[in-house]
Amino acid sequence: QSVLxxxxxxxGAPGQRVTISCTGSSSNIGAGYDVHWYQQVPGTxxxxxxxxxxxxxxxxxxxxxxxxxxxxxxxxxxxxQAEDEATYYCQAYDSYLSGLFGGGTKLTVL
Amino acid sequence: xxxxxESGPRLVKPxxxxxxxxxxxxxxxxxxxxxxxxxxxxxxxxxxxxxxxxGSTNYNPSLKSRVTIxxxxxxxxxxxxxxxxxxxxxxxxxxARRVSWSGYYDSWGHGTLVTVTS
Numbered sequence: 001q002s003v004l005x006x007x008x009x010x011x012g013a014p015g016q017r018v019t020i021s022c023t024g025s026s027s028n029i030g031a032g033y034d035v036h037w038y039q040q041v042p043g044t045x046x047x048x049x050x051x052x053x054x055x056x057x058x059x060x061x062x063x064x065x066x067x068x069x070x071x072x073x074x075x076x077x078x079x080x081q082a083e084d085e086a087t088y089y090c091q092a093y094d095s096y097l098s099g100l101f102g103g104g105t106k107l108t109v110l
Numbered sequence: 111x112x113x114x115x116e117s118g119p120r121l122v123k124p125x126x127x128x129x130x131x132x133x134x135x136x137x138x139x140x141x142x143x144x145x146x147x148x149x150x151x152x153x154x155x156x157x158x159x160x161x162x163x164x165g166s167t168n169y170n171p172s173l174k175s176r177v178t179i180x181x182x183x184x185x186x187x188x189x190x191x192x193x194x195x196x197x198x199x200x201x202x203x204x205x206a207r208r209v210s211w212s213g214y215y216d217s218w219g220h221g222t223l224v225t226v227t228s
Contacts, residue, residue: 036214045218093212099157
């Protein structure tokens with residue numbers, strides 16, 4: 001079964017650094033496909049936050065960074081701010097399910 | 111900047127067909143992979159499928175028997191039809207633009223909540 005596994009929740013105090021992981025398999029991340037990240041504030045549509053593993057769209061602060069290695073990827077937020085409180089989803093192409101999303105990670109800013 | 115807007119009935123009866131339209135403005139619908147994604151209340155994102163503007167489609171295997179997505183280039187719109195709906199199909203439905211067959215979604219509609227209820 002095609003799955004991208006994320007921790008259900010993470011938290012951090014303002015100014016701290018948090019990392020959200022996304023673990024896949026040989027049919028998706030491990031096959032070399034790029035990982036993308038979305039930020040969803042409650043009541044709004046997801047917003048593209050990071051594409052092709054480590055690229056930020058215009059307007060996304062450089063506090064956000066991404067990386068990928070093997071069958072996993074991660075999103076790191078440094079200098080945490082209250083406005084970063086949201087749910088974050090990873091996404092990658094999968095050989096069996098083209099539009100595969102992770103289950104989402106809710107970030108709480110303490 | 112391209113904008114997407116979903117439209118269609120917000121209430122659908124069980125066993126009937128859910129029909130939504132996404133209107134694309136500020137850009138052409140030719141090229142790109144036009145996608146529907148849904149999110150049940152309180153849950154994560156589920157990919158439904160896409161139609162490339164030339165008519166090539168790809169659907170979530172779990173929904174494939176009930177789904178049709180089609181692009182109308184003359185109207186700059188694409189649509190979703192999901193047949194034989196049940197309460198499990200209640201969700202916010204998003205239309206989105208995917209930049210390539212394996213790529214990311216760079217533009218999203220605001221989403222529309224469709225409730226399946228008798």
